[in-house]
Amino acid sequence: MIRVAQCWDDGVLNDARLADIFRKYQAKATFNINPGLREPNTRTNKWKYQDFEVQGLSLAEMPSVYKGFKVASHTMRHPNADKIPVADFVREAVDARKYIEDHFQQEAPGFAWPCGVTTDDTVKALSDCGFAYGRTTKNVESVLPVAEPLRLHSNCHFLNPNFWDIFAKARPSGVFYFWGHSYELKNDEAKWADFDAKIARLSAEPDVQWIDVIDIVR
Numbered sequence: 414m415i416r417v418a419q420c421w422d423d424g425v426l427n428d429a430r431l432a433d434i435f436r437k438y439q440a441k442a443t444f445n446i447n448p449g450l451r452e453p454n455t456r457t458n459k460w461k462y463q464d465f466e467v468q469g470l471s472l473a474e475m476p477s478v479y480k481g482f483k484v485a486s487h488t489m490r491h492p493n494a495d496k497i498p499v500a501d502f503v504r505e506a507v508d509a510r511k512y513i514e515d516h517f518q519q520e521a522p523g524f525a526w527p528c529g530v531t532t533d534d535t536v537k538a539l540s541d542c543g544f545a546y547g548r549t550t551k552n553v554e555s556v557l558p559v560a561e562p563l564r565l566h567s568n569c570h571f572l573n574p575n576f577w578d579i580f581a582k583a584r585p586s587g588v589f590y591f592w593g594h595s596y597e598l599k600n601d602e603a604k605w606a607d608f609d610a611k612i613a614r615l616s617a618e619p620d621v622q623w624i625d626v627i628d629i630v631r
């Protein structure tokens with residue numbers, strides 16, 4: 414058996430289409446959001462990924478988009494951990510957790526580091542205030558054993574050209590964990606079809622069991 418986990422960052426409109434694919438194949442997923450960067454009732458439209466205008470979900474539509482999935486703190490406003498005082502960073506992380514607990518009817522012990530940046534002080538501080546894990550952007554061949562849950566590494570980014578080789582190499586460890594941003598699929602139908610097929614293939618593997626990211630560390 415291989416347990417498979419995935420997570421997606423930044424709370425953008427493409428997550429809605431992503432979530433529909435996951436529902437279709439009964440895949441689990443965690444979405445890491447920045448509530449402080451989003452508007453209550455309107456979609457934000459503040460940056461471009463290559464030629465694609467990325468839209469942020471409105472706060473109002475997030476609960477229905479993410480219904481049935483886990484939501485985790487990615488801080489309120491996406492500061493890098495080495496750029497602001499530790500206490501401010503902790504507040505950013507905890508306020509997002511509280512926002513999620515209040516609006517999504519779920520506990521939110523998970524965390525994803527903005528831009529993957531960690532510091533020893535913020536790692537300790539987030540552990541002290543009860544975060545169960547913090548995902549970095551570092552790739553490792555084996556996610557297990559988790560040496561430091563607040564520096565939880567994944568196997569790969571979802572668009573890694575060697576995705577299936579990495580999956581095969583992760584098999585002996587019993588866990589495969591990948592991550593990404595749904596905006597990287599842009600409005601490129603070929604990319605969406607390819608991704609749909611990827612999730613379908615994982616779900617069709619007889620020994621794959623989808624898990625939430627939190628299950629890796631619990």
Ligand SMILES: [Zn+2]
Nearest residue numbers: 422423527528
């Ligand atoms: Zn991010």
